[in-house]
Amino acid sequence: xxxxxxxxxxxxxxxxxxxxxxxxxxxxxxxxxxxxxxxxxxxxxxxxxxxxxxxxxxxxxxxxxxxxxxxxxxxxxxxxxxxxxxxxxxxxxxxxxxxxxxxxxxxx
Numbered sequence: 001x002x003x004x005x006x007x008x009x010x011x012x013x014x015x016x017x018x019x020x021x022x023x024x025x026x027x028x029x030x031x032x033x034x035x036x037x038x039x040x041x042x043x044x045x046x047x048x049x050x051x052x053x054x055x056x057x058x059x060x061x062x063x064x065x066x067x068x069x070x071x072x073x074x075x076x077x078x079x080x081x082x083x084x085x086x087x088x089x090x091x092x093x094x095x096x097x098x099x100x101x102x103x104x105x106x107x108x
Contacts, residue, residue, distance in 0.1 A: 004085065008105075011081035012038065014074030015101045032107045033087075039100040050091045054079045 016023055021041035028035055045053060045060060052058045057072040082089045087105040094100045 007081050008085065011078040011103070012036070014078050021098055029107060030104065033104045034107050036103040036105070037100055038103075039094050039098060041094065041096065041098040044093065044097050045091060045099045053091065054089075 015038040016025070021043075024037075024039045026037045026039075049060055053060065053075050055072075056076040058076075059072040079089050082103055082105070085105055087103055089104075090102045092100045092102065
């Protein structure tokens with residue numbers, strides 16, 4: 001069980017490192033699942049990029065600085081860990097800017 005907790009903690013790390021802005025973490029139960037939310041007030045993720053951010057080696061370009069950071073593996077690894085635990089991950093717009101990631105895990 002401890003190894004699983006460490007893996008899930010590792011899955012959250014890339015989500016808690018936005019390109020600027022404040023981060024809000026939360027959790028609750030939703031239907032029969034545990035929902036973890038990570039929201040930021042950073043630059044956001046365009047709809048086009050949201051369809052690709054979980055691909056290995058895909059990098060989001062910071063349009064205000066025209067640069068990329070990282071290797072493009074963090075979100076792919078995050079998704080793999082979440083799926084290995086029977087969960088799923090979604091991305092939504094955050095009102096006022098930024099993005100919200102939602103992780104749904106089995107509640108049992």
